[in-house]
Amino acid sequence: MDESSPTPAPDGRTAHERPGVYATPGAGFERDTRYLTTRITADGRDGWPVEAGRYRLVVSRACPWASRAIVVRRVLGLEDALSMGVCGPTHDERSWTFDLDRGGVDPVLGVERLRDAYLVRDPRYARGITVPAIVDVPTGAVVTNDFAQITLDLSTQWTTHHRPGAPDLYPEALRGEIDELGDEIYRDVNNGVYRCGFAGSQETYDRAFTRLFDALDRLEARLTRRRYLVGDTITEADVRLFTTLVRFDAVYHGHFKCNRHRLTEMPALWAYARDLFQTPGFGDTVDFVDIKRHYYEVHRDINPSGIVPRGPELRGWRTPHGREALGGRPFGDGTPPGPVRDGERVPAGHGAG
Template identity: 70%
Template sequence: MAEKGYVEKSFNRDTNYINDRITADGSSGWPVEPGRYRLIAARACPWANRTIIVRRLLGLEDAISMGLAGPTHDANSWTFDLDPGGVDPVLGIPRLKDAFEKRQPGYPRGITVPAIVDIPSGEVVTNDFPRITEDFFFQWKKFHREGAPDLWPADRREEMEQVMRRIYTEINNGVYRCGFAGEQQAYDEAYDRLFTALDWVSERLEGQRYLMGDSITEADVRLFTTLARFDPVYHGHFKCNRSKLSEMPVLWAYARDLFTTPGFGDTTDFAQIKKHYYVVHHDVNPTGIVPDGPDLSNWLDPHGREKLGGSPFGQGTPPGAIPEGERVSPEGNPLLGPDGLVR
C-alpha cells in the first residue's frame, strides 16, 4: 500500500470513530464484563497513552487486558511486532486492522489506537478515545481498585469539561496542527494558537498544583501526554519551537510533578515516542533519522510543586506494582528502576 502522507494545507483531524460504549447496565449491547475486552494501545501514541495511564490509576489491569502495538506502522495498520511471532497473544491477529475488518468488512477509515476489542468475537467495540477513559471511570467503577482517585469530581465536572475541551483543541491537537501544516499561514496561525493555550494553562497552574485544584483528574492525564512528548518530538519535529517545555518554568515543574507520580512516568516510553513520530511521519522527516536527544535526566530534578499543597490522589492511594509484562523497558525510559517505577 502506498505510504500515507500527513501534511495537509491545513490539518483537520478525522474524528469519525466507532463510538459504541461498554456500559455497566449493558444497555449499549456491550456489557461491562471483566476479562471480556482487550485494550489495544501503543505507548508511542498520546491518545492511547491516556488509556494506559487511566487503566493503571484506577486499577483495571485484571478487568481489562492490554495489548501493545509497536511504535511504527504503515498506511495499513498498527501491528503487533513487539509480540512473539508478530501476533497479539490474546486476539491471535498480526494487525489491528483485522479487528476493525471483523467488525466492518472493508472498514473505510483510519485504523487508530486506542481501541477496545471484544475478545470472543474479535471485533472492535470502540476507538472513541475520549469516551474510553471516561467510561473506564464511570462504567467500570465496580472494578476500580481500593483507593482509586476521583478523576471526574462531580463538583468540578462542568468546568473540567470546558478545560479539557480547550486543552484538546488548542494543545493536544494543536501540536499536530503545527506539525502537519502544509502552508506558512496555516502553520503561523496554529503556532500562535498553541502557545496562547500553553500560556493559559501555565497561568492556571501558577497557584494550584493540578488543573482542577489539589488532586489529579482526567484533565491532568490529557495534558500530560502532550507535555511528555513536547521536547523529544513536538519542539523540533513539529516546529513548536517558541520554547521547549524545559524553558517554561511552571509547565516544566508541573510535568515533572506528574512524571514522578505513579501511573504517569512509569507508563512513558520515550524511545517508542521518538521512533513513532520520526519514522512514521515520512513526509515531515524524509530521512527517517531518529534524534538521540534530548537528555532525559532533568525529568528527575526537584519540581517544588509540593509547596502548593494538595495530594495527587486526594483521599485515595497510589496504584500498586506494575505487572512484569507491562513494564516499560529500560531502553524506553532509562529513568525507571527494575520494578518499572520512576527511580
C-alpha cells in the same frame, strides 16, 4: 492517537501517512474524528456491558491518545479486569501491528494487525485504524476507538472493578470545569501541535503556532498558582495535558516546529509535568524510544531520512519539582497504584532513567 493507518480523506483530499489525519495542500490540518462511538457501560445500553476479562485494550505507547488510556487503566487498577495489548511504535499503510509480541501475533486476539479486529466489526470499514481501541475478545471485533470517551468510561462505568483506593479522576462536582478545560486542551494543545507540524502553508503554520503558545501561556499562568488543573487532586484534565507535555521536547519542539520555547523553558508547566511524571501511573508508562521512533520514522513527509535524533537529555524528568508547596493531594482520599505489573513494564532504557 487517533493514530491509525492512512485512509482516504472524505472528500478525496490527499491523506497523510499519519493515522487519521489529512490536509489540503496550502491549507490546514484536519483530524479524522469518525470514531466507532459504541460504549462499554455498566448497564450495557449499547449492547456491550462491562465485564471483567471480556475486553482487550489495544494501544501503542508511542501515541498520546492511547497513552491517556494506559495511564487511566493503571491509576484505577483495572489490569485484572481489562487486559492490554501493545502495538509497536511504527506501522505500514495497512495497520498498527503486534510486532512486539512473539511471532508478531497478539497472544489474546491471535491477530498480527489491529486492522483485523476492525474488519471483524465491519468488513467494509474504511476509516482510520486507530489506537486506543477496545476489542471484544470472544468475537474479535473492535467495540470502540472513541479515545476521549474511553477514559471517561473507565472512570465512571468500570467502578466495580476499580482497585481499592482508586482515585476519582472525573468527580461529578467538577465535571463541567474538567470538560470545558479538556475541550480547550484538546483543541489548542493536543491537536495544536499537529496543526503546527502538518501546516500546509506559512500562514496556517503561523496561525497554529500562535494559537498553541497562547494556550500554553494560559496554562502556565494557571499552573503557577495551583498544583493541578482542576480542584486539588489529579483529574482527567491532567491526564489529557500530560500526554502532550511529555512528548513536547522529544518530538513536538523540533519535529513539529513548536519551537518558541522548550517545555524546560516554561517554569510552571515543566515543574507540573515533572510532578505528574514522578507520580505512579504516569512516568512509569512513558516509552521515549517508542515515542521518537513513531514520529521520526513514520512521518517521512516531514522527516524524509527517517533519522531519529539522539536527544534530548531525559534525566531532568527525575529532578525535584517543588510542587508540593502548592498543596493538593495527588490521589485525594485514595492511594497510589502499586508497582507496574509483570509484562507491562516499559523496556529498560526506554524511560527517563
